[in-house]
Amino acid sequence: MTGHIVGIEGTAHTAGVGIVGPDGRILSNIIDSYSPEEGGIHPREAADHHSDILPDMIDRAMKEADLDRTDLAAVAFSQGPGLGPCLRTAATAARALSVSMDIPLIGVNHCVAHLEVGDLTGATDPILLYVSGGNTQVIAFVNGRYRVFGETMDIGIGNMLDKFGSTLGIPFPAAPVLEAKARNGGELLPLPYSVKGMDVAFSGILTSAARLHEKGASIEDLSHSIQETAFAMLVEVTERALAHTGKEEVLLGGGVAQNARLVEMVDIMCRERGASHFVPPPPLLRDNGAMIAYTGLKMFNAGAFISIEESGILQRFRTEEVEVTWR
């Protein structure tokens, strides 16, 4: 059994190791998230967490896939974008495996991996709405390149939710707690709806929500209002990208896409315009190694390898910078 690809993910607080077969089938997908005792993510601590557990996670992924390291054809890793210390840890693990097994190294753009793994949901040519802690982008493959159609001009949607949660004393990650609170919210409080062209901004919502909270607004109403406002902005930009490109599929990606209200809003928008939408299962939605391996396989088949010298991390790796040779 040869031709398997291992993918190592480590752009933020989640470490992941996934393995795909030469046919693109996912054979294992081990995920382990660092959660701080209190407060947000400290990049250094998250990186320490990753470097402690990545070697063991690789072993577990091999075992679960019932493979030996000699079955690996290449090692793919998340080269960026992300938090420097976390990226370095993943890159170090990938280089070590590449050197020890004498197999090629593949540097994967993390955002692009969220789009590519959409294949496994049945999507063929989607617009990706990618919503996570640090990233909020609307991405598609058009005219031979990955392109960003809209994105946040300030903070990621997940960061906004987590930051709002932390002002209320809700531990990281706060987004799922706020989602539960929102279900009991009734009143829609006015928050800044900030869409400029195809781009969005969230820091205004954060500031206004904090002010309303000081004035006594309930957490339930605030959570409800934040979701209704911020998600409407995201869905609007996604719909514009559909109209602009003529594409007919929406793919969700990123941890925030586990929010049932966001999924519902995307579903309604798609139904109203006759488009279809695809939601990967949570292990492929959140940061994970399988999507890195899966994208790595496509790149492997096109011979898109990098040398150790070229394998430096790219903290600000832009989606548009990816030189595409595999599509």
Added chain:
Amino acid sequence: MEVTRGDVIRRGSEAVVHAGTWEDMKVVIKTRISKGYRHPSIDLQLRSERTRHEARMLRAARDHVWTPRIIDIDLKEHTIMMEMIEGPVVRDLVLEITDGNLDVRPDGGRDQISAIGRSIGAGLAKLHAGGLAHGDPTTSNMIYHDGEVWFIDLSLGSRGADIEEKAVDLRLLREAVESTHPGTTLFDDAIDGYLSTSPDGDAVVEHIERIDSRGRYRRRPAV
């Protein structure tokens, strides 16, 4: 006042445009449609705000460039009725002119592209001189009528535009031309038209490079 609604002539993500007649006049009626995905109060608020904003932009722009006259605004129905500007959408016209190999076409094709490009650039210069930014200057948002370029959709525009917003307009035009009309002189012609019309055109054009050189700023994907 008799208004008749006819065929849908344009369908965007937030509005539909119907052809129609008002009295004996040919009109278009742009309606901002309700979106089931968003909260009803957000939906209502956005549709009213944007209808009002677009009407204000069209009226303000009319002092500077060719743009359709507004006949009626209905803030309850979220509609703007305006005179119909007849003629091809600039995008379609340019595609038709450049269809096939420009070199084997009579010289007229090149000159026509040049004239359209200069007219686009001159129009943007006049808008900018009036303190307005267009916000979405793609060739789909322009109509060629009576030898002039008309700006038909200013809904993403803004007033009180600074040099940054003006330069962004030109960048957006460049990207729209690169993706929809690659290999044409349309953008260079537009810059010629812009520079010969705008008093501070040089500064705005230079500012484009400054934006380009910022790493953070992405190349916006017009398709």
